[in-house]
Amino acid sequence: MNRPGRRGAAVLVVRLALTAVRRSPLPAVAGALVVALGVVVLLAGLSMHPTAQARGAADKAAMAGEFAADGEPGLLIAHSSGSYRDRPITASLVADTAGGGLVPPGLDRVPAPGEVVLSPAMRELWSDPGTTLAQRYPGRDVGTVTRAGLVGPGALVVWIGVDRDRMPETRVVTGFGGAGVADIADMPSELRLAVPLLVIGFLLPLVALFLTVATMGTAARERRLAALRLLGFSARHARLVAALESALVVVPGVVLGCLVFRLAAPVLAPHLPVRGGVWPDHVFFSLPVAAGLLVVLPLLGTAATWWALRRIDVSPLGVVRGAGDRELRRRRLLPLGAGCLALAGSAAAGHGADDVTLAGALLLAAVVLLLVGIVLAAPLLCRVAAQGLGRVLPGIPAQLAAARVRRDATGAARLVTGSALLVFVSGLLLSFFPLLETGNAAGLRALRDTAGGNLLVADVQLLDTAALAELRADPGVSGVARLTQVQISDGAGQGGPLITATDCAELSGVLPALGGCSAGSLLLAPADSDAKAVPLRTDGPLQAVTMVESADGGSLDTVGLGPLTTSEAPRTSEVLGSLDELTGGTIGLVDVSALPAAARPTAAGGTLLVRPAAGSAELERVRTLLTRATSAASVLTVDEQVAEAERTTQTYRDITLAALGCAALVGVLTLTSTLLQQVREHRRALVALWMAGMPRATVRAATLLQSSLVILPVVALSLVLGLATATTYLALADGGATRLPWAAIGVVAAGAAALPLLATALTLPALRTTTHPQLLPD
Amino acid sequence: MTGPLLVADDLHLAFGPTRALAGASVEVAPGEVLALLGPSGSGKSTLLHCLAGILTPDRGEVRYRGTRLDDRSDEARSRLRRNDFGFVFQFGSLVPELTALANVALPLQLTGARRRAAEEQARSWLERLGVADVAGKRPGEMSGGQGQRVAVARALIGGPRVVFADEPTGALDSLNGELVMEEFTAAARDQGSSVVLVTHETRVAAYADRSVVLRDGRLTAAPAWA
């Protein structure tokens, strides 16, 4: 017979590949497990966006969305936000206008006044008297909010039935599906560039992982392939066997990973640390995606194997490394050089902000070129470092390490590629943090600085005077103040700017840092400090603009203010400015005693500030009192408001850190398996050294040195390039006003350098078992 | 067919600055056992690899049954190795992951035989070479002599026209080496295979019909005792 039958050959090839995997199952099993972990991480990453969207849709669905004019049949609804021990609560007052038949999602009927409907998680807390939530949201428990009204299984939701005339909101709701809560989809524009980087930062280590696993077992495989070639396997056949072997590792890994994700995700989803947990079916595991992975990943692995073996000619005599290394290596520096040029070009174009578009495009090009450049230049860098070390350090371990790196610089550099890219990308990603901080919620943060984070702030819906008196008298409360807004006029015209009216004595109790506010005083914000400050002539008599109700509607009237002592706040005082954050911007403060009776605050509207007694552990009880006094208005501390305003930032930060964490985990696994692989491959050499009398400690030292030799220069290069790119980006984004987060970047770099060494240390015990003379003969 | 089976004509091959072959010419007749003698580093292995189509010479040609071999495609040369050639090397000619039986059966399976039939034939070859007891063992679990006998069985099982043997007894003690050589040459002669035998030991060369000596990459006159 002259040609092997096609089928016969195929069967033989599969059998050989299977035998190889069966013969050394440990690397195969480890490889499959590593692939499985990578697939779990990948699936988690892939399901993040659809999950966020599903949650956003669920959020929207439960919010009032369609409105009609006063008097139409429908519901009156007032949503508000509360909190219990850092868990956000959504409380909604509801009143049925005329039995329109509309029912909020997740409820089977509209609660009547005096009734509440609770979500399961809410009921658990609500029925525990220690939480005071039953007092905060009082009523008879008449039903459970079902899934249609909840963003997640642990969401804290309460619907409270109230009388129509106790309802602060007058718009009639005729349908649901309102504006959802901000999610990742509503990303601030500063983050647009971050998304591709985040994806790269997330995917790179995974790709590195698959390639490593796919090309594992090279030395043993090369020996096997050479033996087969001698028997008449063509080079193509030999590569086919190798590719099949890698598929035999990757395919079970992918299946296992999909299975683990499919089984674990629904169990873990409700316990995820996001608002209300996640419904299991919001975590998307789509079969097409899994099937896609099952096709793409093995193909990727197979292609990588094919490619790896293409560069080395599998000859019947063994493996011959491709010649012409030297020319190749020079060219390897090109992308890196081009990247540096693009970076410099971007910095130059952005300087003086001549051409921001060009600078941005150049920056993006630089990022891509540098990523590729680092990978390509790494072997060269490793070799140069090895040559330098061999010259500088005299000991045998250094000589040995240098010799090994020099012999196979490309293989050595593979060890560090993942970490290097990680350092580069995280340097960039972390530089977005300070940028966000300068933009987002600056006013609220100023308020936190001046007023303290535990100050409770409530938007008054309808003031319950009895409950307010109880609140003031409570020993857990050290101060209560109310802020309302009054339109003020200097007589020049009917219109005029808004001013905050408050009882200065009370406010000073809540905000001791505020000076210049006393009985009968008018405290103006510095005139030129802010565009909002409207000049007001204070030399003449001032008037308050009031609303006069009459049978045919309302009209405006002005009433003179009482005697005033006017002063201007010192420009250095930030307290007044931070109050704007709560009132929405006014020109200053006026003591309520100066206001005419017609302009005094009524029961509705305004803001209540409550300072819990210092060190009060009873925040939740005080919050309950305040919620009742304000008819279930939103009651949040300043800290909670900051967190709310920074939610997108926080989400970005969490995702970034999670992605970096996953990448690091996957990276360590990859490194450890690569290193173990290398130890196995060098087994013969190691045994020979040991038999020649070299102590194991020296072998170990050489191995550690070899790793650091490779890691330190490459990580340093990526760090420098990452920082240069981040600096250029920050200069483009806000003229260099923002400083780099050196500490965080330093930690990442140190981690990236330490992880490979840790992985090396983990493999050292393996040296003990591999340097055994019986393993010497093949 | 008359005339030589395999011809090397003025082969030159350099590995960088090292000239491994510098005008080597040799002919192998059908059924002939030819010994390639020479000191270490003289180019014996290189010449053998060129004759088998594993290495391609820089200059000169290799002809097998009258047609050139050195310029054929990898596919075509692989086919030759499958169908017409057999190999015994000092180390590593066996697939480390497979048992002795599977290793010996492999050439038959590669040319399309069914596994059961191939293994049956392999078993009889192992018996013939006296190593039936290692059929289930892998190369790492055999002694050197057993391993080389298995390698000989695998080289001969397909009935090759030429067997290339590079220091087949190099790793064996002299008694074992002579036993293996005896069984090897006897079996090869039995089925009419030519043998190209590379060795640096004259004792091993004594099993050959004819000896040539290689020195510095070219053939010198045959030694007096040949």
Ligand SMILES: Nc1ncnc2c1ncn2[C@@H]1O[C@H](COP(=O)(O)OP(=O)(O)O)[C@@H](O)[C@H]1O
């Ligand atoms: N792959 C190779 N790369 C570089 N030099 C080689 C290679 N193979 C053989 N040589 C050199 O070619 C010469 C001949 O080698 P070889 O044919 O193996 O000699 P022999 O088998 O007679 O001992 C030697 O000097 C050897 O060092």
Ligand SMILES: [Mg+2]
């Ligand atoms: Mg030799």
